Amino acid sequence: MENFEFNNPTKIIFGHNAEDKTGAETAKYSKKILLHYGGGSAKKSGLLDRVQSSLKKAGVEWIELGGVKPNPRLSLVYEGIELCKKNNLGMILAVGGGSVIDSAKAIAMGAVIEGDVWDFYLGKGEPESALPVGTVLTIPAAGSESSTGTVITKEEGQLKRAVNSDLIYPGFSVLNPELSFTLPAFQVACGATDIMAHLMERYFTNVTHVSFTDRLIEATMKTVITMAPRVLENSTDYDSWSELMWAGTIAHNNLLTTGRIGDWASHDIEHEISGIYDVAHGAGLAVVFPAWMKYTFKHDLNRFVQWAVRVWNVDLDINNPEAVALEGIKRMENFFHSIGLGTKLSDLKITDDRIQEMAEKCTAGDTRTVGNFVKLNRKAVNDILTLTK
Amino acid sequence: MENFEFNNPTKIIFGHNAEDKTGAETAKYSKKILLHYGGGSAKKSGLLDRVQSSLKKAGVEWIELGGVKPNPRLSLVYEGIELCKKNNLGMILAVGGGSVIDSAKAIAMGAVIEGDVWDFYLGKGEPESALPVGTVLTIPAAGSESSTGTVITKEEGQLKRAVNSDLIYPGFSVLNPELSFTLPAFQVACGATDIMAHLMERYFTNVTHVSFTDRLIEATMKTVITMAPRVLENSTDYDSWSELMWAGTIAHNNLLTTGRIGDWASHDIEHEISGIYDVAHGAGLAVVFPAWMKYTFKHDLNRFVQWAVRVWNVDLDINNPEAVALEGIKRMENFFHSIGLGTKLSDLKITDDRIQEMAEKCTAGDTRTVGNFVKLNRKAVNDILTLTK
Numbered sequence: 001m002e003n004f005e006f007n008n009p010t011k012i013i014f015g016h017n018a019e020d021k022t023g024a025e026t027a028k029y030s031k032k033i034l035l036h037y038g039g040g041s042a043k044k045s046g047l048l049d050r051v052q053s054s055l056k057k058a059g060v061e062w063i064e065l066g067g068v069k070p071n072p073r074l075s076l077v078y079e080g081i082e083l084c085k086k087n088n089l090g091m092i093l094a095v096g097g098g099s100v101i102d103s104a105k106a107i108a109m110g111a112v113i114e115g116d117v118w119d120f121y122l123g124k125g126e127p128e129s130a131l132p133v134g135t136v137l138t139i140p141a142a143g144s145e146s147s148t149g150t151v152i153t154k155e156e157g158q159l160k161r162a163v164n165s166d167l168i169y170p171g172f173s174v175l176n177p178e179l180s181f182t183l184p185a186f187q188v189a190c191g192a193t194d195i196m197a198h199l200m201e202r203y204f205t206n207v208t209h210v211s212f213t214d215r216l217i218e219a220t221m222k223t224v225i226t227m228a229p230r231v232l233e234n235s236t237d238y239d240s241w242s243e244l245m246w247a248g249t250i251a252h253n254n255l256l257t258t259g260r261i262g263d264w265a266s267h268d269i270e271h272e273i274s275g276i277y278d279v280a281h282g283a284g285l286a287v288v289f290p291a292w293m294k295y296t297f298k299h300d301l302n303r304f305v306q307w308a309v310r311v312w313n314v315d316l317d318i319n320n321p322e323a324v325a326l327e328g329i330k331r332m333e334n335f336f337h338s339i340g341l342g343t344k345l346s347d348l349k350i351t352d353d354r355i356q357e358m359a360e361k362c363t364a365g366d367t368r369t370v371g372n373f374v375k376l377n378r379k380a381v382n383d384i385l386t387l388t389k
Numbered sequence: 390m391e392n393f394e395f396n397n398p399t400k401i402i403f404g405h406n407a408e409d410k411t412g413a414e415t416a417k418y419s420k421k422i423l424l425h426y427g428g429g430s431a432k433k434s435g436l437l438d439r440v441q442s443s444l445k446k447a448g449v450e451w452i453e454l455g456g457v458k459p460n461p462r463l464s465l466v467y468e469g470i471e472l473c474k475k476n477n478l479g480m481i482l483a484v485g486g487g488s489v490i491d492s493a494k495a496i497a498m499g500a501v502i503e504g505d506v507w508d509f510y511l512g513k514g515e516p517e518s519a520l521p522v523g524t525v526l527t528i529p530a531a532g533s534e535s536s537t538g539t540v541i542t543k544e545e546g547q548l549k550r551a552v553n554s555d556l557i558y559p560g561f562s563v564l565n566p567e568l569s570f571t572l573p574a575f576q577v578a579c580g581a582t583d584i585m586a587h588l589m590e591r592y593f594t595n596v597t598h599v600s601f602t603d604r605l606i607e608a609t610m611k612t613v614i615t616m617a618p619r620v621l622e623n624s625t626d627y628d629s630w631s632e633l634m635w636a637g638t639i640a641h642n643n644l645l646t647t648g649r650i651g652d653w654a655s656h657d658i659e660h661e662i663s664g665i666y667d668v669a670h671g672a673g674l675a676v677v678f679p680a681w682m683k684y685t686f687k688h689d690l691n692r693f694v695q696w697a698v699r700v701w702n703v704d705l706d707i708n709n710p711e712a713v714a715l716e717g718i719k720r721m722e723n724f725f726h727s728i729g730l731g732t733k734l735s736d737l738k739i740t741d742d743r744i745q746e747m748a749e750k751c752t753a754g755d756t757r758t759v760g761n762f763v764k765l766n767r768k769a770v771n772d773i774l775t776l777t778k
Binding site: 212 | 608611
């Protein structure tokens with residue numbers, strides 16, 4: 001196990017009508033905030049009204065900034081920063097999914113500096129402070145409601161880049177599983193896949209003696225595999241939504257990273273796909289992960305066997321460990337298919353003519369590798385993307 | 390799943406030489422502190438010297454208060470409170486195990502009030518503030534290093550009582566598994582049993598649709614069952630100590646309570662035993678738990694079957710669920726025996742002549758029940774204690 005520090009300060013408020021507490025929690029931080037949200041669904045569903053009435057009750061004023069899109073854009077982040085600076089706002093309240101929260105975190109970092117927040121995403125310097133962020137989550141997926149991460153896309157050059165900083169753990173996050181009842185099935189499937197991906201990025205590590213967190217990750221994977229089909233079958237199944245939503249937060253709140261070094265190559269590769277083609281992140285991950293696994297599984301066959309046996313209930317066969325590992329990968333693919341996602345590039349309606357370009361961008365022209373479990377250069381990323389054909 | 394709020398702010402600093410960071414972390418809270426510890430082991434091992442040198446480097450002054458005993462005493466708590474008030478100390482740094490940390494938490498609550506801190510333990514009022522507490526942990530056991538709990542014994546009347554408050558989550562806790570290398574085997578076994586008990590208290594619940602946290606708890610139990618024998622076999626096995634120590638913290642940091650209602654009857658019953666006989670808490674729990682289970686398992690046979698199959702690898706036999714549950718309980722008893730603990734009152738060198746008195750005190754003269762899974766009155770507690778003979 002690696003040495004580690006762990007300190008996740010996000011207060012989770014979970015359950016029926018949890019959003020009614022938004023105002024009181026917000027007021028602890030600021031009485032004048034940016035209310036950030038996405039498309040029309042938060043408005044249409046009446047959620048935004050309920051949040052606003054809770055803010056009013058707590059004496060909190062707000063300025064609205066809607067319009068966050070999946071793969072949230074830098075241009076809207078700049079707008080948010082301007083609003084915060086001009087109006088001296090003290091907190092960003094994100095109502096929505098991971099895209100809205102990631103956008104809010106970017107605004108929170110940008111609102112307290114003179115320079116360009118995009119520099120942080122390019123790795124030029126690190127944030128030294130940020131406005132507080134609160135969230136009202138509408139979809140179990142990105143885990144951004146209790147994470148250190150934010151991913152933003154710069155339209156020019158189709159660059160999708162991430163920042164990780166302890167400063168952008170949300171102060172509080174409101175999780176009411178009922179808010180997910182109206183999600184389209186495709187978004188639910190993409191969310192479940194994103195959660196699985198967060199778990200697998202952490203699971204496949206070269207660090208030894210991490211069997212406690214191995215087991216915690218396996219427990220979380222099994223929960224997602226069980227609950228995602230249930231909520232797709234019955235969209236108002238509160239009990240199953242609860243388990244899925246809480247699993248989605250735990251999958252990415254850094255508890256399951258403690259003592260480990262995650263991989264994250266698949267996320268980096270997927271960011272190239274969704275950066276160019278604007279596909280849903282989860283749908284991209286369902287394509288990249290099987291290919292990444294087929295490329296890397298011999299690197300630590302035992303770990304893949306453990307995963308196949310414990311998570312996918314493959315029969316252990318000590319004479320054929322490779323077959324066991326491959327059966328695990330096949331069952332994962334079947335799981336993605338069962339929730340309605342494809343596992344090939346063509347399933348995303350993407351042709352294969354820009355694979356070289358994506359491998360090039362992902363490795364900055366072969367000047368860096370991606371991933372830790374296996375360090376992948378340009379050729380390796382190219383080979384993996386070729387396996388997605 | 391129940392609605393819940395979860396917000397554990399304790400910063401964990403984990404790994405080799407982690408105690409060297411104590412001074413820097415302490416200085417963030419106060420430059421003049423109470424340094425609280427137990428018997429001679431922290432001194433003899435050189436740990437106290439290293440902690441003091443780290444404090445010095447960070448410009449932190451301290452006043453020492455050693456002498457905390459297992460089942461920490463109220464009288465020493467009063468001494469600590471006096472020292473804090475007289476010298477205007479701003480933090481309590483606990484160096485030791487759960488007893489030292491629990492004592493530190495009591496001092497932290499008492500130092501900021503005019504009245505008697507024992508009132509909180511009697512349920513008369515709740516703390517409204519507390520001095521910050523930091524810890525340097527020497528044994529995986531009580532989980533107090535990242536919990537809301539403190540248990541103190543009042544000598545007069547041999548009363549052992551608990552307080553739970555979010556205000557006494559430690560600000561930081563230093564976890565270096567090497568600090569446990571020199572522990573006597575009996576203490577290690579008691580610690581592992583305490584961890585198992587924290588997990589079982591949470592596991593046996595009447596709340597439905599908590600399968601995610603079920604699985605997380607099972608994962609943590611399996612870790613303890615695997616690692617405790619290893620560190621007893623080889624006391625310098627850093628890797629296994631790491632897994633056990635981190636499992637001990639997670640077992641009791643309230644994550645595994647989320648959405649659930651725990652039982653806690655076995656803890657209440659054990660407190661009566663160790664209150665009177667001053668036995669080690671873990672040793673008492675190894676006696677109480679099997680009896681509690683034999684008394685309650687038919688209340689939710691399915692849950693006991695799941696536990697037996699998943700945690701103790703008992704073969705599922707749908708025709709004989711009771712036998713499956715009982716085999717699980719038997720394997721748990723065997724586990725306690727394998728790490729050197731007895732499971733009968735006589736193993737604690739206790740005769741059975743004060744069982745009625747303990748049942749009386751535990752239920753306040755049959756005016757209250759203990760436990761949530763099954764609510765136990767005086768007769769039930771008496772029956773369970775009788776099963777320990």
